[in-house]
Amino acid sequence: MNLEKRINAFVELGKFLDQFSSGHFEKHNAVLHNDLFFDGLKHQIKIAHEHNGWFTLDNVVFAIKSWSKLLNYNTINNWLEKYNFNNNKSKKVAIIMAGNIPLVGFHDFLSVLISGHDVLVKQSSNDKDLLPFLAKYLEYVEPEFKGRIHFTEKKLENFDAVIATGSNNTARYFEYYFKDKPSIIRKNRNSIAILTGQETKEQLELLSDDIFRYFGLGCRSVSKLFVPEGYNFDAFFESIYKWHPIINEAKYANNYDYNKAVYLMSEFDMLENGFMMIKEDTSFSSPIATLFYEYYKSEETLKTNLQSKTDEIQCIVSNGFFKDEISFGQTQEPKLNDYADGVDTVDFLLKI
Secondary structure, rough: OOOHHHHHHHHHHHHHHHHHOOOOOOOOOOOOOHHHHHHHHHHHHHHHHOOOOOHHHHHHHHHHHHHHHHOOOOHHHHHOOOOOOOOOOOEEEEOOOOOOOOOOOOOOHHHHHHOOOOEEEEEOOOOHHHHHHHHHHHHOOHHHHOOOOEEEOOOOOOOOOOEOOOHHHHHHHHHHHHHOEEEEEOOOOOOEEOOOOOOOOHHHHHHHHHHHHHHHHHOOOEEEEEEEEOOOHHHHHHHHHHHHHHOOHHHHHHHHHHHHHHHOOOOOOOOEEEOOOEEEEOOOOOOEEEEEEEEOOHHHHHHHHHHOOHEEEEEEEEOOOOOOOEEEOOOOOOOOOHHHHHHOOHHHHHHH
C-alpha cells in the first residue's frame, strides 16, 4: 500500500470523526460506510464513559474533535513533507499505550501506519473501546490495512520495534525488557505555565482550559504555575471560574474533598475556591483538583532552572518567555509535529 492510500484512509477517518465533534452528533450522507459505523461509534462513546468515569462525553468529544481537525489532506501532507518514505521497509511496531485521556495513543498509532509499518497495540484497560473501533473503520475504507492492525491483551511477541508510554517506574522495566529492540520509552512528564502578572483576563481564561481539560490528567495539562514574588491570585481565580461546574463530576469532587482534607489535617497553607486548590510546592506533579505554584525572583534564573529540567517537562505555557513555548489555551490541541517528549516518532519509524 502506497503512502497516498494511507493518507487518504486517514482523511476519510477525519471526515467520519467530524460528525461527532460537537455535543449533538450529526450524520453526513457523504461520509463513507456511515450505515455500518455511525451508530456504532455513538455506542462506543457511551461505553467508554461507562467503563471509565473520567471519560465524560465532553472530554471524549473534545478528543474526537481535535483529531477530526487534524486528519485532513493538507494538514497530513504538510506534516509528512520533510520525510523520505521511499526506502523504508515494513516492520511490525508494538505500541504500549497509556490510558489517562481518550485516544491518548492515537498519534503513535497514526505514525506507525502512515510510515508503512504494521502495528501491534497493547492498550490500557482504561481506554480500550474507541481505538479498535476506529481501526475497523480504517480497514473498511482501505482494505489493504486488514491484517496490518493487531490488538492484544497478552504478552507482546514477534515485533521489530516498540513505543511504550508509562510511569517512571514502568519505564525502567520497559528499558530493560526492550533493551534489544529499537524503542521510544516515555516517562512521566508534566506541563507548566509561567505568569508575569501582566496577563489579560482572556489569557488567564485560556490558561484555565490548559489546567482543567481532561481533569488535568494529561501530560500536556498544566499542573504547576511559576509566578513572580508578590503575585496576587485574585485575577487568576476570577478568570478560571468558568470551570466551576467541574466540581459536579463525582470522581473529580471525590479527589477534591480527599486532597483538601489531607492538606487541612497536615496544616498546609493553600488557597481554594470551592473547586480547585492552589498550593506552594516545588514539585511539577500535582494531585487532581490541585495546582502547585512556585515564586520566582528573576526571569533569567527561572529560565536556567527550567532548562536543567527539560526531561521532566512536556509543555511550557507562557507569553514571550521561551522559544518553544505554547500559547495560552493551546496545550490540549497539539499539531501533528508536536511530538511527545520532543522525540520525532516518524523519523524513528523510518530508520528502524
